[in-house]
Amino acid sequence: MVDYSKWKNIEISDDEDDTHPNIDTPSLFRWRHQARVERMAEMDMEKDELKKKRQSFQARLMDVKERISKKDGNEEALKKELEKIEAEGKELDRIESEMIKKEKKTPWNVDTISKPGFEKTVINKKAGRKPDENLSEEEREQRMKQFVKENEKLCKQYGMLRKYDDSKRFLQEHLQLVGEETANYLVIWSINLEMEEKHELMAHVAHQCICMQYILELAKQLDVDPRACVNSFFSKIQHCQPEYKAQFESEIEGFKGRIQKRAQEKIQEAIAQAEEEERKERLGPGGLDPADVFESLPDELKACFESRDVELLQKTIAAMPVDVAKLHMKRCVDSGLWVPNAADLEGGDKKDDDDDDEEEDSENAAGGKEKTDDAKSESAAKEEPIYTGVSTEDVD
Secondary structure (H helix, E strand, O other): OOOOHHHOOEOOOOOOOOOOOOOOHHHHHHHHHHHHHHHHHHHHHHHHHHHHHHHHHHHHHHHHHHHHHOOOOOHHHHHHHHHHHHHHHHHHHHHHHHHHHHHHHOOEOOOOOOOOOOOOOOOOOOOOOOHHHHOOHHHHHHHHHHHHHHHHHHHHHHHHOOOHHHHHHHHHHOHHHOOHHHHHHHHHHHHHHHHOOOHHHHHHHHHHHHHHHHHHHHHHHHOOOHHHHHHHHHHHHHOOOHHHHHHHHHHHHHHHHHHHHHHHHHHHHHHHHHHHHHHHHOOOOOOOOHHHHHHHOOHHHHHHHHHOOHHHHHHHHHHOOHHHHHHHHHHHHHHOOOOOOHHHHHHOOOOOOOHHHHHHHHHHHHHHHHHHHHHHHHHHHHHOOOOOOOOHHHOO
16 A cells, blocks of 8 residues: 655645735745745755865874874874764764754655656766876885885785675774775785685685775775775675676676786796706706707617616717717717716717726716706606796786
């Protein structure tokens, strides 16, 4: 059944057909209308005054909290000032509550009985350039390092929060976190978590990062301090239209995809760098890689090194053309597969059959084979991923 009670109390200036004969009816109607307009104007003035007080309260509250966090001034005096400002905020809340109740009890009239069905506000104003936008890359990097040093623990606490109300309360208590530095830190942390295969935790931190980026974007559109947009964003996201919520979720999914792609790139870069460092470490005195040289040798020479048979090596070298034998032996020496003695250096490809020399050659060949085995084991180690740190260059 339809409830029509809300239409019983409507204020209309000319709602009486008959008046006293001594009263000028048109004048009475005009007086009623003028009185109603004056009351509405007075209420609008009260709303504007309350709005100005609220803005002043927010600015003073942010300033005192920032000074307390930076320990700028007498801490006891700042705390007393903070308590005084918070008390003013409670008083403003009470006044606003009473004003809302008063407005609800006010009878409807021709100006308040209906509202526009469609309303759209377009903000096409370029946000003013902030002073820190002119910083050089070195100054930005130094500022980021200082911020992380002072607020890394708080950034991680914010990144681990799950409820919008908790995030809102935490940021209002730590307004120094509302800025580009926190968003950049969360991006870097998300990449590191993905590289460590902590996918669920990465997804959660990514959500908090997008919340911070939305706050910054809202501040940019309104050309105000981002710290003044914390309450507006969380109120909007909790009571938003389905289209806005879908856009927000889509942005999170896109961000997670970019994080996963960048993490894979970082892993590949780390593996390539580790492989290059391993290759440089195992280079021989001539700058050649023993693993590469061993693979390029003919099968008969490979068998000699694998069996560590010096006599077989001598016979195999003797059976080869002189220039081919010199080429292979030189590459073995440059890579460290073969360590020549003094006779090797003087005689080039001449071989001494002395038992002592054979024993020494055997040890040298064995040493070369051990180097080859070490090179193979080091090559196998490249399969294990090596993770490196992520810098601010990863923030896009």
